[in-house]
Amino acid sequence: MSVVGRLGFCCQGGTFTTIDVPNSDGTDANGINNKGQIVGTFGDPMFHGFLLSGGTFTTIDIPEGFGTVVEEINDRGQIVGSFTDANFEEHGLLLSEGTFTTIDFPNSVTTNAFGINNRVQIVGLYVDASGATHGFVAEPAHP
DSSP states (O other), X not given: OOOTTOOEEEEETTEEEEEOOTTOSEEEEEEEOTTOOEEEXXXXXXXXXXXXXXXXXXXXXXXXXXXXXXXXXXXXXXXXXXXXXXXXXXXXEEEETTEEEEEOOTTEEEEEEEEEOTTOOEXXXXXXXXXXXEEEEEOOSOO
């Protein structure tokens, strides 16, 4: 799957700035913290997460994943999103101090993490075995 023709942007003080990961098919800018660090997703054609900090793009790929989507960053630099595994199942993820932690709501078939605050509370959604979608809030034991 590709995100052809999409460009992210940032608007600050009425000024728009294009966010475009070099050599990508398209870029989505999804989150920004108070330090001005921006996270999002780009395609090439697989999905990869990125962090834009100080003008430098860093790719974010969970090692066992086949596609990573990054959604949000807090002021501590902790990042949440989701990834697809080898069985094409979706899992939430937390990236904190260089360590990936998988987020799976108990007894769910799919989990996605969409937001994280400075208290390390994570919000997202999960799908249960019957196919129903639910929201959740989680506080990891070891952020």
